[in-house]
Amino acid sequence: MNMISNHPPTAELQAMDAAHHMHPFTDGDDLAAKGARIITRASGVTLTDSEGEEILDAMAGLWCVNVGYGRDSLAEVAARQMKELPYYNTFFQTSHVPVIALSRKLAELAPGDLNHVFYASGGSDANDTNVRLVRHYWAAKGKPEKTVIISRKNAYHGSTMAGASLGGMTGMHAQGGLPIPDIVHIGQPNWWAEGGEMSPEEFGRARARELEEKIAELGEDRVAAFIAEPIQGAGGVIIPPESYWPEIQRICDAHEILLIADEVICGFGRTGAMFGSLTFGIRPHIMTVAKGLSSGYAPIGASIVCDEVANTVAAAGDFNHGYTYSGHPVSCAVALENLRILEEEKLVENVATVTGPYLKEKWEQLADHPLVGEAVIRGFMASIALTPDKAARAPFAASAGTVGFICRDHCFSSNLVMRHVGDRMIIAPPLVLTKSDVDVLIDRAVQALDLTLTKIKEDGIYR
Numbered sequence: 333m334n335m336i337s338n339h340p341p342t343a344e345l346q347a348m349d350a351a352h353h354m355h356p357f358t359d360g361d362d363l364a365a366k367g368a369r370i371i372t373r374a375s376g377v378t379l380t381d382s383e384g385e386e387i388l389d390a391m392a393g394l395w396c397v398n399v400g401y402g403r404d405s406l407a408e409v410a411a412r413q414m415k416e417l418p419y420y421n422t423f424f425q426t427s428h429v430p431v432i433a434l435s436r437k438l439a440e441l442a443p444g445d446l447n448h449v450f451y452a453s454g455g456s457d458a459n460d461t462n463v464r465l466v467r468h469y470w471a472a473k474g475k476p477e478k479t480v481i482i483s484r485k486n487a488y489h490g491s492t493m494a495g496a497s498l499g500g501m502t503g504m505h506a507q508g509g510l511p512i513p514d515i516v517h518i519g520q521p522n523w524w525a526e527g528g529e530m531s532p533e534e535f536g537r538a539r540a541r542e543l544e545e546k547i548a549e550l551g552e553d554r555v556a557a558f559i560a561e562p563i564q565g566a567g568g569v570i571i572p573p574e575s576y577w578p579e580i581q582r583i584c585d586a587h588e589i590l591l592i593a594d595e596v597i598c599g600f601g602r603t604g605a606m607f608g609s610l611t612f613g614i615r616p617h618i619m620t621v622a623k624g625l626s627s628g629y630a631p632i633g634a635s636i637v638c639d640e641v642a643n644t645v646a647a648a649g650d651f652n653h654g655y656t657y658s659g660h661p662v663s664c665a666v667a668l669e670n671l672r673i674l675e676e677e678k679l680v681e682n683v684a685t686v687t688g689p690y691l692k693e694k695w696e697q698l699a700d701h702p703l704v705g706e707a708v709i710r711g712f713m714a715s716i717a718l719t720p721d722k723a724a725r726a727p728f729a730a731s732a733g734t735v736g737f738i739c740r741d742h743c744f745s746s747n748l749v750m751r752h753v754g755d756r757m758i759i760a761p762p763l764v765l766t767k768s769d770v771d772v773l774i775d776r777a778v779q780a781l782d783l784t785l786t787k788i789k790e791d792g793i794y795r
């Protein structure tokens with residue numbers, strides 16, 4: 333047994349966790365009864381738990397550990413920065429070297445004239461910034477009535493009041509009085525679940541045109557912006573039909589509204605390009621970034637803003653907005669080192685041309701499994717739809733997520749982290765995943781799918 337001696341026994345940790353730690357997005361009583369799995373260490377793509385089990389992390393934590401775990405240089409950069417300047421703020425006309433260096437680097441990496449960076453501590457609060465920024469922008473242009481932000485059902489834009497309002501998760505709107513005013517939602521480009529008899533391309537265009545219909549309904553003089561993830565992540569890795577983004581871009585160009593690409597997941601290599609906007613030919617006015625910006629080694633998020641919006645806001649007096657940790661020096665230093673690793677090790681190119689195509693080949697074969705309807709993938713983001721009837725793209729009779737949850741548990745006990753969203757199973761592995769890691773991932777996924785099929789037949793919920 334590979335027991336680790338420098339922490340209390342697992343059962344004791346679990347009891348303390350249940351007694352004192354409130355978990356995000358978790359049924360507290362259910363977890364307390366089961367006991368949390370306690371992760372103690374990680375290296376590369378592998379987690380180790382308090383029992384010494386090794387787990388393949390096909391979710392890169394929460395979609396963020398793009399360069400993999402256990403990078404000494406990130407720890408060293410953080411330690412050095414903490415000794416030199418652990419904290420200083422960027423309010424009141426001060427700045428510091430790491431925030432300046434990172435801002436220039438992000439302006440260089442970001443497409444088009446996205447040349448200006450406003451920092452947050454993560455993706456949610458960066459999207460809060462975006463809400464205030466676009467409304468303030470239009471007010472500065474003499475159009476204070478342009479306040480409505482159009483988003484999409486089943487989108488995820490974070491968990492703060494504005495982030496969760498922008499998001500289109502009904503379960504989140506049901507708690508805490510959301511959405512906040514002047515945020516509306518159109519349909520998502522989820523062909524598998526909602527495309528009916530249409531071809532994916534017809535459906536993609538139809539869903540994009542809902543944006544134009546919504547603008548017409550509200551009046552162009554009321555609409556500030558449209559926000560969307562290039563690929564919906566937490567919604568279940570919903571890859572839009574090829575027709576979708578060009579039509580959205582056409583509509584945004586034809587109307588006087590801002591386009592916000594939420595790149596919190598897609599950014600920094602996940603789709604096989606530096607940004608999802610490059611993968612889909614999107615020309616946003618603002619990009620939200622977080623997660624892969626620091627590979628999760630330090631909390632940081634940002635809005636990367638185009639010249640027109642940044643210059644207008646700069647000329648309009650004080651922007652009365654900011655966070656204590658906007659441009660935190662340690663997070664900025666870590667992010668810079670993370671971007672250096674990403675570039676020097678050519679991790680994005682590797683996803684695009686080597687490991688990505690290999691994962692794609694293997695992942696798409698999962699569609700042959702009796703439980704799997706579609707298996708879709710772009711870069712290192714992939715999902716499978718579980719179904720009792722592939723041809724009809726039918727949901728299970730059991731309530732949505734029942735089978736997905738069973739499958740997730742079988743993955744977890746097979747030492748594979750693969751998440752479920754309803755009855756879709758999703759992965760977003762670290763970009764350092766090798767071909768032999770892919771083989772392990774697929775073997776464990778197939779094993780979990782087999783166990784799931786057996787279990788739901790036993791339980792009488794197959795068909």
Ligand SMILES: *Cc1c(COP(=O)(O)O)cnc(C)c1O
Nearest residue numbers: 454455456488489490594596597
């Ligand atoms: C995770 C996520 C967020 C929220 O980021 P946090 O750092 O958790 O606040 C926002 N948008 C998208 C697309 C995300 O996936």
